[in-house]
Amino acid sequence: MSSSCSVDPELWLDRYGDELYRYALSLLGKESDAEDAVQETFASAIRSRNSFSGNSSEKTWLFGILKHKVVDHFRRESRYLFVEGFDGEEVGPSDFLENGKWAHPPADWGDPDRCLENKDFWKVFDECLKRLSQGVSRVFLLKMVEEVPVEEICRELGISPENCGVRMHRARLGLRKCLETRWFSKEPEF
Structure with missing residues (x-):
């Protein structure tokens, strides 16, 4: 029926x-x-x-x-994914030394595991995630939070594995920069 x-x-x-x-x-x-x-x-x-x-x-x-x-x-x-990085800044060769290491290494994050227990950290993290482009944040959420395999992410979003990797790279760089500025610095900017 x-x-x-x-x-x-x-x-x-x-x-x-x-x-x-x-x-x-x-x-x-x-x-x-x-x-x-x-x-x-x-x-x-x-x-x-x-x-x-x-x-x-x-x-x-x-x-x-x-x-x-x-x-x-x-x-x-x-x-229509833009090729720029977090906050409109591109990551390029000037960000790395000849040996491939960071020209400006990440800040000392102390004990990152303690941050995971802090509700305020998650508020800042959510704000940082919102600052990424939708395409970049969506790939990050699917891969890191929902633990969806790359093949399935590519199928769902209609992107190549290479593009998926580029988006994950941009997400990590953007989140690193935002968290260092807004959480791990002495005075958060939010």
Whole structure:
């Protein structure tokens, strides 16, 4: 029996709108992008509601559509990924010595494990992560937080393994610079 007759688009916004929006915002990080993704989700669901089989709940079905919209968003964004590093500064040959070592080595971070236990550190880390471009931060989150294999990241975002590596490199450099400036310095700038 098809459940398409029980699908009621007029109730979706009230029932699922807030949850869909919060989920999209957590992935996309920008309110307007999250709003667009939810709107696209509802529009797509309305167009395909007659094909809803009822094998999952209406909510699960809508979240599945939203996940595809988020992936589409990152694919579009990855086509326009800027080649600059954190805060518009590029990392180049002048940042390294002839032997390949840093011209300006990382600051002494003391005991980094203690930072991981500090709630204020995580606030600063989140702010630093938000300063990275979406394409760079998304690769970092997928690889380091969600522990998604590189092959799957590349498939999901429509990028090459080389591009994935470049984005991880930029994420690490950007986070290092931001954390050194805003957390490990004597007086944080936030």
